[in-house]
Amino acid sequence: MRIAITTAPVHLDKTSTVCTHPAPGTKPCPGTSGYRASCSACTWRRTGRTQISLADVASTHLATHLTAPVPS
Numbered sequence: 001m002r003i004a005i006t007t008a009p010v011h012l013d014k015t016s017t018v019c020t021h022p023a024p025g026t027k028p029c030p031g032t033s034g035y036r037a038s039c040s041a042c043t044w045r046r047t048g049r050t051q052i053s054l055a056d057v058a059s060t061h062l063a064t065h066l067t068a069p070v071p072s
């Protein structure tokens with residue numbers, strides 16, 4: 001199985017729900033506070049202010065799977 005990190009914008013609300021609006025940050029979206037990265041292979045999650053700030057931690061996490069592959 002191919003492991004991928006997916007990033008999605010999250011809302012300003014307390015629970016940081018994932019934004020599924022077609023244009024994040026503009027109406028009817030209430031606004032986004034940042035992004036959440038999630039791993040397709042495990043329960044790893046991280047939130048960050050920008051996608052760029054998440055790219056580093058995402059690639060670091062991905063590397064842990066490459067050295068210790070999860071059974072597919």
Ligand SMILES: [Zn+2]
Pocket residue numbers: 011018019020021024025028029030031
């Ligand atoms: Zn939204």
Ligand SMILES: [Zn+2]
Pocket residue numbers: 039040041042043044061065
């Ligand atoms: Zn993972």
